[in-house]
Amino acid sequence: MLEAGGKLNGTLPPWGILTGVRPAKIAAEMRKRGLDREGIVPALMSEFMVREDKARLLADVNATEEKAVSLAARDTCSLYISIPFCPTRCAYCSFVSYATPAYLATLPDYLDVLCQDIERVCREIKESGERLLTVYIGGGTPTVLDGKQLDRLLSVVRKSIGDTRLLEFTVEAGRPDTVTAEKFDVMLSHGVDRTSINPQILDDGVLELIGRRHTVADFYRAYETARKSGIACINTDLIAGLPGSDAAMFADTVDRIIALAPENVTVHTYCVKRAAEFTEKAAVEGDRLGIYSYSGGDTSECVDYSQRALYAEGYLPYYLYRQKNAQGNLENVGFSKPGHEGLYNIFIMEELQNIRAVGAGAVTKLVGGEKEKIKRIFEPKYTYEYLKEHGKRE
Structure with a gap:
């Protein structure tokens, strides 16, 4: 059926019949069956009709993450803390209210409640006997x-x-316009050793189109501030296929990012999200920006180039996931210099340990329960709901 559809449409999906978010888990299961890297590739191609380059990518992810996976014993956990606020709303983002004045006005009360929740969850971790390995503060921004x-x-x-010795402590600093030397000094004083500064693309015109409030020059200043601070690991996020961009522009961005030598580079594929501004405009005005590109087009070139360039510079893929409605049915991949893999990213993607989560929109994942099912506990999505729910807890 897949091949028949390919003949009809003139293209085959690069991930074959795979539809899940976490294809690396399939490679991990194949490893448990005794297959090595070279055995995983043909198995993915024959069993799931995955294209050869994607099968090799997945096998590489499995090999890179193997050491990190060994750290995530069942008596370990990680802590995720949600800061669901942004200075502005990106046009590709579906979180409509994260940047509204009314929403931002809840931040002081939110921080009060969040701190109480962190204390509560950390007590629960200690009482459970779990070993906390990583802390990840994400958003939002x-x-x-x-x-x-x-x-x-x-x-x-x-x-x-307390005296827990973390393997990794991440604070995202995704928006360059929110970065200051003071904030990095604060991070370092508390043992933060990983951060993320995300240009998405290095073109001022596209940055303005997508609703970012910073310029390319702002990104470079923010990156230099982070590097001078002495923080050990810096990630940069890029998005392939952004409206207004093309393959040449993205290749230039990749080359310029590699020249900075960040420890991690994460390449995302543009994803059509239902409530995003771009999607709403396409519904009214027609798809003038080409967000509905099922074959991938330039986006596929962007992703392919980024992977070739990063491999050539010694970066290795260490985690991978997919999203619904991604252009060209493509993937998101985190690349790392050897020894700098983002542990939390691996732990949450492979679902090997409990992820304790606090804050609006956060999701706790408890693994290893009855029949090895994962139990998910969802926090209220919005801050005002979270504040109200917390009142019930008290």
Whole structure:
């Protein structure tokens, strides 16, 4: 049936019959069956009709993440802390209210409640006997907090986890326009060793089109600030296939990012999200920006180029996931310099340990329960709902 559809449409999906978010779990199962890297590739191609280059990519991810996977014993966990606020809304993002003035006005109360929740969850972790391996503060944009707010948050985290020696402590700083030297000094004083500064693409025209409030020059300043701070691991996120961009522009972005030598580079594929501004405009005005590109077009060239370039510079893929409605049915891949893999990203993708999560929109995942099913506990999506729910807990 897949081959018949391919003949009809003139293209075959690169991931064959795979539809799941986490294809690396399939490669891991094949490894358990005794297949090595070279055995996994033909197995993926024959059993799931995965294209050869994607099968090799998946086998490489499995090989790279193997050491990290061995750390995630069943008595370990990680902690995710949600800061669901942004300075502006990106036109490709489906979180409509994260950047509205009314939503941002809830931030002080949210921080009060969040700190209480962190203390509660950390007590539960200690009582359970679990070993906390990583802490990940994501969003939104955590660095929308000012220096004092960030210091308060990280102080509560440090006090709550006590003398726990973390393997990794990440604070996302995704928006260059929210980065300051003061904030990185605060991070370092509390043991943060990984951050992410995300240009998405290095073109001022596209940045303006997608609703970012920063320029390419702002990104370079933010990156230099992070590097000078001494933080050990910096990730940069890129998005292939953004409206207004093309393959040449994206290739130039990849080359310029590689020249900076960040420890991690994550290449995302543009994904059509139902409530995003771009999607709403396409419904009214027609798809003038080409967001509905089922074959991938330039996006496929962008992804292919980024992977070739990163491999050539010694980066290795260490985690991979897919999303619904991604252009060209393509993937998101995190690349790393050897020894700098983002542990939390691997742990959550492979679902090998409990992920304790606090904050609006956060999802706790408890693994290894009855019949090895994963239990998910969802926090309220929006901050005002989270604040109300917390009142019930008290």
